Amino acid sequence: MHVRHLTLKDFRSYPGAEVPLSPGVTTLIGLNGQGKTNLVEAIGYLATLGSHRVSTDQPLVRFGASQAIVRGAVVRGGHETMIELEITPGRANRARLGRAPVSRPRDVLGTLRTVLFAPEDLALVKGDPSERRRFLDDLLVQRQPRWAGVRADYDKILKQRNALLKSAAPVLRPGRRGSNRPRPGDAPLDEARESALHTLDVWNEHLATVGSQLLYARLRLLRDLRPDLGESYDAVSATDARATARYKSSLHEEAAERLAAGDVPEIAELRQALLDSLAAVRGSEIERGVSLVGPHRDDVVLTLGDLPAKGYASHGESWSFALGLKLAAYRLLARDLGDDPVLVLDDVFAELDSGRRERLAELIGDCEQVLITAAVGADVPAGLRERGHTYEVELGEIRGVDAERPPAEDHGPDA
Amino acid sequence: MYEGAVQDLIDELGRLPGVGPKSAQRIAFHLLQADAEDVTRLVTALTEVKAKVRFCDQCGNVAQAERCRICADSRRDHTSICVVEEPKDVVAIERTREFRGTYHVLGGAISPIDGVGPDDLRVRELMQRLASGEVQEVIIATDPNLEGEATATYLSRLLRDVGVTVTRLASGLPVGGDLEYADEVTLGRAFEGRRRVDA
Numbered sequence: 100m101h102v103r104h105l106t107l108k109d110f111r112s113y114p115g116a117e118v119p120l121s122p123g124v125t126t127l128i129g130l131n132g133q134g135k136t137n138l139v140e141a142i143g144y145l146a147t148l149g150s151h152r153v154s155t156d157q158p159l160v161r162f163g164a165s166q167a168i169v170r171g172a173v174v175r176g177g178h179e180t181m182i183e184l185e186i187t188p189g190r191a192n193r194a195r196l197g198r199a200p201v202s203r204p205r206d207v208l209g210t211l212r213t214v215l216f217a218p219e220d221l222a223l224v225k226g227d228p229s230e231r232r233r234f235l236d237d238l239l240v241q242r243q244p245r246w247a248g249v250r251a252d253y254d255k256i257l258k259q260r261n262a263l264l265k266s267a268a269p270v271l272r273p274g275r276r277g278s279n280r281p282r283p284g285d286a287p288l289d290e291a292r293e294s295a296l297h298t299l300d301v302w303n304e305h306l307a308t309v310g311s312q313l314l315y316a317r318l319r320l321l322r323d324l325r326p327d328l329g330e331s332y333d334a335v336s337a338t339d340a341r342a343t344a345r346y347k348s349s350l351h352e353e354a355a356e357r358l359a360a361g362d363v364p365e366i367a368e369l370r371q372a373l374l375d376s377l378a379a380v381r382g383s384e385i386e387r388g389v390s391l392v393g394p395h396r397d398d399v400v401l402t403l404g405d406l407p408a409k410g411y412a413s414h415g416e417s418w419s420f421a422l423g424l425k426l427a428a429y430r431l432l433a434r435d436l437g438d439d440p441v442l443v444l445d446d447v448f449a450e451l452d453s454g455r456r457e458r459l460a461e462l463i464g465d466c467e468q469v470l471i472t473a474a475v476g477a478d479v480p481a482g483l484r485e486r487g488h489t490y491e492v493e494l495g496e497i498r499g500v501d502a503e504r505p506p507a508e509d510h511g512p513d514a
Numbered sequence: 515m516y517e518g519a520v521q522d523l524i525d526e527l528g529r530l531p532g533v534g535p536k537s538a539q540r541i542a543f544h545l546l547q548a549d550a551e552d553v554t555r556l557v558t559a560l561t562e563v564k565a566k567v568r569f570c571d572q573c574g575n576v577a578q579a580e581r582c583r584i585c586a587d588s589r590r591d592h593t594s595i596c597v598v599e600e601p602k603d604v605v606a607i608e609r610t611r612e613f614r615g616t617y618h619v620l621g622g623a624i625s626p627i628d629g630v631g632p633d634d635l636r637v638r639e640l641m642q643r644l645a646s647g648e649v650q651e652v653i654i655a656t657d658p659n660l661e662g663e664a665t666a667t668y669l670s671r672l673l674r675d676v677g678v679t680v681t682r683l684a685s686g687l688p689v690g691g692d693l694e695y696a697d698e699v700t701l702g703r704a705f706e707g708r709r710r711v712d713a
Contacts, residue, residue: 256660301667
């Protein structure tokens, strides 16, 4: 698939913009703060209804305007569909698909699919476990939208369960209310304790049911992703570094070891393992008032050779690793859909050495549509730019600088 | 701010659920301009609802006497109890005319975030009703949302050893709807709960 045309109105720094795009490689070149990333952010928004840079919609609307409009013409299998989104901060967004309004904006999800790599993605390697969990879960939703519902259910169960652990703490924790004495008169406390424990069992069951589904989906996803990850990393870095990803589970030791070894048990088995693990940590959960076992406590350990990437990998290696994850996600989605998603590389080349730049250019040359942003044109391998289109972005103005007007720093021969 | 009685009325109306300050003001002025008879009728209705209406000793539904109309009706099947969250769920199920048993109103659902646990619901009363041995089936009809499901799980665990048949209302596709408009969760549930077609 590819985006044929992008229209922006009051989005970020753009009062209005019409950007014709075409299949192949499109390079956006401009100094810092001129609006390159805003363009690719808009394309990401059409695909995911969210920004990779901010979690609220307010910054997306041009300062002083009340709403922003993003419109994209998406071509899939020779057929063109128009997606239009009206972003109004503080209110529900409105969406149109092929000119007709849809009742829920999320109905447009899946029309355009993108894989976006941005400097923020370095956090996949260097950041907290939550970054890696989000990467897996977002990819799950891109593959099958129904996971969005499972994920939301899991979050709700977790909130309820944590609320119970907190509110029931006074009756659950031993040593409260002078329990040192023998207590013939304490029957109500025992009853309250009994009832709180029964309720906790209920939430354990729900957490295990929904949690095992999410866990199973993540494990399967990671299994599918692993070969592509190794290949993508090696292809960019020209090493045989064996980049891999292992699931680090909060389940009890035996189960956690199985999962780390790449095993994908059945959902029923995972559910039982979750229940057993929850039973084992009950005491500490009551003590600390939070849920200690479940997909929300899990992590993915990224390793290069025998060493964990976090803490051991250099900046360039971390960058390549994060890129490898995104390229693997790209290949996976392309295989799933039988159609290439749109690949967006925001400011990626500046951080890579020249060898890695060339190899990355080689790797993405065949993708249906690639959008690249760079502050300095020379950072993008000349061969890549010659095959595609180049735009200069300056103060929110977008000008085509194709073969007839090569930018000054272009060292390659005119095509 | 209005003077005395008007402001008092607006304040009181504003405490009602779903009534904001603007609506409270509109209702207050409507009452001021209404006929005295109409206002008296409203006052009588309000006083009577507090004086006469109570909750059924047996099922917890709204009632005019010790027992509600349904519990007092000997033609109903007293071996079957349908457990619901609120009195308005009773009305909804009664509209179907499918169910001839009795009800048990819990008065909510388990939700730790809102501070509602099993002890805040009429669970103990339900267990007392089952103790007589007359009841053979319990139908759990709590809402098909997270809290309703949690309540259903809690009840089913509690009733496991009581020796009654426990069933849960099915969830799935709305009748008369289009498959294409169903959301993924509903459709997924409908798949899980699919039945063999006996031709």
